[in-house]
Amino acid sequence: MKKKYRSPRFKPYLFLLPSLIFLMIFTYFPIAYSFFYSFFNYSMYTRKPIFCGLGNYVKMIHDPIFWQVVYNNVLYGAFTIFPTMFLALILAILIDEVKSLKGFYQIGIFYPTVIPMTAAAMVWMFMYDPSLGIINQFLGLLHLPQPGWLGDSKTSLLSLIIMAIWKNLGYYMLLYLAGLQLLPKELYEVADIEGAGWFRKHYYITFPLISPTTLFIFIVSLIQSFKAFTQVYLMTQGGPGYSSSVLIFYIYENAFRYWDIGMASALTSVMILSLLFLVLLIFGVFGKKVTYSLV
Amino acid sequence: MTVVTLIPLYLIIIMAFKPGNVIFHGNYLLPSLKLFLGNFKVVFESAPFFTYLVNTVIVVSGILILQLVLIIPAAYAFARMKFKGSGILFILYVIQIMLPLEALIVPNYMIIRKFGLIDTRISMILPFIASGYGTFLLRQVFKQIPQELEDAAIIDGCNHLKFLWYILIPLARPTIVAFSIVSIVTHWQDYLWPLIATNSPEVRTLTIGLGMFVQQESGADWGVLMAATLFISAPILVLFLALQRTFIRSFMTSGMKG
Numbered sequence: 001m002k003k004k005y006r007s008p009r010f011k012p013y014l015f016l017l018p019s020l021i022f023l024m025i026f027t028y029f030p031i032a033y034s035f036f037y038s039f040f041n042y043s044m045y046t047r048k049p050i051f052c053g054l055g056n057y058v059k060m061i062h063d064p065i066f067w068q069v070v071y072n073n074v075l076y077g078a079f080t081i082f083p084t085m086f087l088a089l090i091l092a093i094l095i096d097e098v099k100s101l102k103g104f105y106q107i108g109i110f111y112p113t114v115i116p117m118t119a120a121a122m123v124w125m126f127m128y129d130p131s132l133g134i135i136n137q138f139l140g141l142l143h144l145p146q147p148g149w150l151g152d153s154k155t156s157l158l159s160l161i162i163m164a165i166w167k168n169l170g171y172y173m174l175l176y177l178a179g180l181q182l183l184p185k186e187l188y189e190v191a192d193i194e195g196a197g198w199f200r201k202h203y204y205i206t207f208p209l210i211s212p213t214t215l216f217i218f219i220v221s222l223i224q225s226f227k228a229f230t231q232v233y234l235m236t237q238g239g240p241g242y243s244s245s246v247l248i249f250y251i252y253e254n255a256f257r258y259w260d261i262g263m264a265s266a267l268t269s270v271m272i273l274s275l276l277f278l279v280l281l282i283f284g285v286f287g288k289k290v291t292y293s294l295v
Numbered sequence: 296m297t298v299v300t301l302i303p304l305y306l307i308i309i310m311a312f313k314p315g316n317v318i319f320h321g322n323y324l325l326p327s328l329k330l331f332l333g334n335f336k337v338v339f340e341s342a343p344f345f346t347y348l349v350n351t352v353i354v355v356s357g358i359l360i361l362q363l364v365l366i367i368p369a370a371y372a373f374a375r376m377k378f379k380g381s382g383i384l385f386i387l388y389v390i391q392i393m394l395p396l397e398a399l400i401v402p403n404y405m406i407i408r409k410f411g412l413i414d415t416r417i418s419m420i421l422p423f424i425a426s427g428y429g430t431f432l433l434r435q436v437f438k439q440i441p442q443e444l445e446d447a448a449i450i451d452g453c454n455h456l457k458f459l460w461y462i463l464i465p466l467a468r469p470t471i472v473a474f475s476i477v478s479i480v481t482h483w484q485d486y487l488w489p490l491i492a493t494n495s496p497e498v499r500t501l502t503i504g505l506g507m508f509v510q511q512e513s514g515a516d517w518g519v520l521m522a523a524t525l526f527i528s529a530p531i532l533v534l535f536l537a538l539q540r541t542f543i544r545s546f547m548t549s550g551m552k553g
Contacts, residue, residue, distance in 0.1 A: 011372075016373075020384070174546045233490075268399065272399075
């Protein structure tokens with residue numbers, strides 16, 4: 001056998017090197033960059049960054065807009081994550097049990113995930129139109145109050161939440177559908193023999209056994225809720241006022257409207273830390289409690 | 296429920312083919328009897344949507360190809376090689392799954408600017424190519440392939456690269472396809488990063504194009520806007536309808552945990 005000119009011990013690192021370089025440049029260096037410049041007064045207008053210690057963070061906690069934005073982000077997260085997960089699970093169970101038209105239901109509920117958020121924003125802007133939009137026309141027919149939706153500070157965030165539910169529902173439903181296929185069929189047969197009804201059967205068997213999927217969807221949707229930029233930018237610009245602004249949009253405004261890189265870096269650091277903290281918290285609290293499949 | 300979720304798509308399609316002045320006459324929920332293409336004519340005359348389409352295809356396929364080139368070897372190293380630091384290095388890839396690049400736009404903008412790549416197509420590609428998610432997904436599959444197969448291949452004179460190319464990649468095909476579809480769908484939607492990384496229409500993508508079109512045509516009729524909306528969604532929708540089963544299966548397994 002020919003002697004290899006390179007020690008095989010280097011091989012794994014050679015395989016990793018290309019991706020590692022890009023991972024460092026576009027993920028880890030940026031994280032370090034954000035933490036570093038969060039301690040600087042750094043505006044694109046002033047040429048040199050000036051060290052200011054915790055100055056940006058002090059300014060941040062005294063900034064009412066920051067708290068409004070955080071509050072909106074929490075509301076947006078809570079009211080997109082849990083309703084979507086619940087609906088997705090119910091729909092997955094129903095579709096799993098249905099005999100015909102399975103494909104039609106799957107496609108009809110899943111397609112919003114596939115179309116671009118920009119396109120979704122466009123058609124929902126039309127549907128939310130206070131006078132011409134289909135939603136208010138429908139409410140009018142039922143003689144119900146017709147809210148101003150995107151143009152009203154009381155309903156602007158809610159409008160974004162409703163659209164987000166529609167957009168993500170299909171993806172989570174498919175994940176649940178995949179999870180359901182792994183559950184042991186015998187349990188349901190036993191439950192049927194014992195005479196358990198539909199509701200009891202799913203409450204006692206499906207809900208606990210599907211919890212690994214639920215945990216996964218929880219994490220995915222949490223990350224999603226921090227990414228809500230496109231719809232905010234296109235549909236409300238965070239308004240009216242700051243009623244529908246979220247953290248990522250506020251970062252964008254600070255960086256690319258006010259060119260305040262120091263503040264934007266501080267906000268980015270807060271976002272990175274809260275995201276990682278929440279993910280680890282969810283894993284820590286639920287990770288162990290999750291019931292793993294019997295097989 | 297399915298009917299409710301289908302309403303937006305239905306509205307896009309019927310409105311795109313109706314002249315603006317009749318959209319709100321009578322019942323706008325009914326499709327028009329004649330196929331009206333005037334809206335599309337307005338769309339193409341007022342903004343370079345074909346350029347946007349070409350750019351989107353370049354960016355999306357560029358991301359996918361480079362992702363595969365980078366993550367397949369990385370996943371292979373993590374799945375089938377023993378080396379120092381593999382645990383810590385793998386954690387670096389996993390943490391990236393939890394940190395969407397949207398969170399890092401500010402520093403990434405400064406980096407791309409330093410490289411002098413602002414307003415280029417490549418700037419929209421590079422930040423996404425080292426996918427921790429893809430590495431994780433492929434590692435799971437590569438790990439499941441039995442050791443005996445590798446031993447046999449080595450006896451037959453395969454080196455790592457040959458084993459990867461001729462045996463592992465074909466065996467992992469379904470997962471590679473699944474990852475590719477998720478990647479295409481995800482990056483067809485990219486908005487925030489292309490928005491700040493580019494500023495001229497020659498390099499911009501469909502989603503940004505639609506956003507600019509709306510601002511430029513503010514007060515324009517909904518028929519025209521829906522025609523543009525349909526145009527940017529159509530390629531991905533057609534792909535979805537043509538490959539329904541593959542799409543559904545891909546997204547179903549995209550959450551696969553090992």
